[in-house]
Amino acid sequence: MASAVEQLAKNANWGALAKATELKQRLLFVLGALLVYRLGTYIPVPGIDPFVWNEIFSQKGGGILDMFNMFSGGALQRMTIFALNIMPYISASIIMQLATAMSPKLEALKKEGESGRMKINQYTRYFTVLLATVQAYGLSVGLEGMQGSSGPAVIDPGMFFRISTVITIVGGTVFLMWLGEQITSRGVGNGISLIIFAGIVAELPRAIASTLELGRQGQFNFLELLSLTGMIVAVIVLIVFMERAQRRVVVQYPKRQQGNRMMGGESNHIPLKMNTAGVIPPIFASSLLLLPLTIVGFSGASGGDFTASVAQFLQHGQPAYMLLYGGLIIFFAFFYTAIVFNPEENADMLRKYGGFVPGIRPGKNTADYLDFVLTRITTVGALYLVLICLLPEFLIAKYSMPFYFGGTSLLIVVSVTMDTVAQIHSHLIAHQYEGLIKKAKLRGRRG
DSSP states (O other), X not given: OHHHHHHHHHTOOHHHHHHOHHHHHHHHHHHHHHHHHHHHTTSBOTTBOHHHHHHHHHHSTTSHHHHHHHHTTTHHHHTBTTTTTTHHHHHHHHHHHHHHHHOHHHHHHHTTOHHHHHHHHHHHHHHHHHHHHHHHHHHHHHHHTOEETTXXXXXXXXXXXXXXXXXXXXXXXXXHHHHHHHHHHHSSSOHHHHHHXXXXXXXXXXXXXXXXXXXXXXXXXXXHHHHHHHHHHHHHHHHHHHHHOEEEEEEEOOEEEETTEEEEOOEEEEEEETTTTTTHHHHHHHHHHHHHHHHHHHHTOOTTSHHHHHHHHTSTTOHHHHHHHHHHHHXXXXXXXXXXXXXXXXXXXXXXXXXXXXXXXXXXHHHHHHHHHHHHHHHHHHHHHXXXXXXXXXXXXXXXXXXXXXXXXXHHHHHHHHHHHHHHHHHHHHHHHHHHHHHHHHHHHHO
């Protein structure tokens, strides 16, 4: 069976894609939705002087603004209706996952199946609106206090500006949340991930052009540029390898008599990914470390201020920043993995269905074994994330390369690409199976 599936996957070429009408419609829907998203990143928020804001953003860059601007595809730098992008929804989803693991009521709701999942999703949407409202209001208040060389960033400050800005930005976030869900249900791939992916990829040409401009200005020579390119390719290859890597824990099911037939006896496996936490640890670690820089940039604190002193130590390329960044990535990798995979629950589920790990007693011993295996592979996965994220940080600090070449952005782009391609292959295989079944039915009728 496995060989047949592999053969079908190999035969899933562009000829098959041309015949898969439903898949073509899904891909066209994704392209259309992403086009709408990109158009929205150029619609400005009313009441803001774009030239003054662009000047202010350039002066206050280097903190968490650069990271959010990368995820928004440049929408924050242009201060458009999608300035917050989909980040409030991602934050709400992560917080709801943590709350589900800590709250018995939410955990019981999660175990109710589809109805419980829909309720949790609804709570996540409400929480997204709340987070977006708070962030949009804070952004509007911060904009009113900003001054550029040619005047204030807000043309007519006041309560009307704050209310209109909150409504506009929250509306943009809610629209992106809806658009992401539509892409997931009517397109191919995860809609939220594809929106972030599109934002990063859309700004890559500008990042490449600015890197080449740095080379023209003499910041690095041709050999160094070639070495940087080779290193980026090597990092991408490493990401592909590690994101596909998994530890398969063999599970055996005993034979049982059911009527006149002998059922069971087959073996299966629990796939444990090397990087279970995905891109969450770098995002959390970056947000925490870049927050002091952003506070200093907006408040205009002096060098003697405690926050400003801390921010000086947390600049890109500083030893304190690198050590804290790596340590926080490792912490969040273990923390988030513990949230999304519970060894005791999986051990109880195996015992409930009669499965067992060969050589390990069911129950607590199985839970301890799964925890031991997961701890070892998470250690490797966390070190891999540290390597992927710190290498580009050295380049950003030494050569002033654009933020888009950071480890987090590369990790998102490669991971989303792999997931989307895998789903396209799944659709092609399903389409070929449908064709084989139809042919078999026709032959059966003729026979």
